[in-house]
Amino acid sequence: MSVTTATDTLLDGTHTVLTPEYVEFRFTLAGxxxxxxxxxxxxxxxxxxxxxxxxxxxxxxxxxxxxxxxxxxxxxxxxxxxxxxxxxxxxxxxxxxxxxxxxxxxxxxxxxxxxxxxxxxxxxxxxxxxxxxxxxxxxxxxxxxxxxxxxxxxxxxxxxxERRLRVPSALGATGDEGLLADPLFVARVKRLSSEEREVVLTAALRREELRMEARLRLFAALGARLQDALAMEKPAHLSDEKWALLVAAALLPPKQKARSTPPRRATA
Incomplete structure (x- = not known):
């Protein structure tokens, strides 16, 4: 996925990445x-x-x-x-x-x-x-x-x-967790390029920072791009954002997936 960049002033100490969907991601420059x-x-x-x-x-x-x-x-x-x-x-x-x-x-x-x-x-x-x-x-x-x-x-x-971003608990809890157990789906996700992986994970981790309009625009474009990259249709009941989060969940190591799933209550 191609991106263009724009840089804030030195006083701000930030670097802004502007995606083709005009969604900004800000990085704090090291002093x-x-x-x-x-x-x-x-x-x-x-x-x-x-x-x-x-x-x-x-x-x-x-x-x-x-x-x-x-x-x-x-x-x-x-x-x-x-x-x-x-x-x-x-x-x-x-x-x-x-x-x-x-x-x-x-x-x-x-x-x-x-x-x-x-x-x-x-x-x-x-x-x-x-x-x-x-x-x-x-x-x-x-x-x-x-x-x-x-x-x-x-x-x-x-x-x-670096900003310590916690993996959201909603990551993986998309309403279609069965797809995460599908070896074909996981194998296709693992074949994504390193740049595509970065974009998916960054969008998943920083989505709460975006305004709603920008958020919808970003995930609409990302969802369509993922359908092409994975050569499979998005499940009809999933929104573009949930679809992207499902792909992000498949990219996570097993330990992080386990943390993102709420523990089950023990039964007597």
Missing amino acids: LYSRFLAWLVDAVIVLAISTGILMAINVVMMAAPGFASALGIVIYFLVDWGYAITLETVWSGRTVGKRVMSLRVIQESGVRIGFYHAALRNLARPVDRLPVFYLVGGISALASRSQQRLGDMLAGTLVVR
Whole structure:
């Protein structure tokens, strides 16, 4: 699903994603202080890993300490890049430091990043670090309306503050839970693209934030799109919103599905 983006002013500290249905989703931009603290945590981890590797190399190459020192510098940069790129790719835009500070890297379109975006933003770090302590990157973020350092501008990414959104109890309680037990339906849902999954889950979690008109418009378009993507008709008794919530419920891990279902009262 294609989206266009619009960005609020720096003072607002938000990034707005405007869907084709003219429904807005707002993301809170991460400030420089929280990003610095996240980087500090990651830097300590990278330094510890690099030091451990370098100590092992020094033991093996005691006869050539100069070469070992030069190799240690190369190893540090490889670990630094590899750590950030790998974690941001497999951990949906987070590193350990970002998780501690409740931050996440996303695309400007509001969906999660992939390897391409993680690689681009992190390979640009040497430039952002110039001349020391990310001075270039900090100035770039202050000058940018979306608080992006050069690497983020290159990759088309943003660092946002995560909001802890609870899975609504209504998710899965759509009046047609039997469809969730249909292996064919679940298999088709699992084949949705990562972008389609992001849109469905975001709409399900943030629907209460939308005005009714925008909410109806969003789920009408989303419901029609899901019928095409799943190659199946929406059950006639389900509204577009309930249909989308049913798909979202099928995307949830089993534990979250169990939490969204009210416990049954024990009988004697």
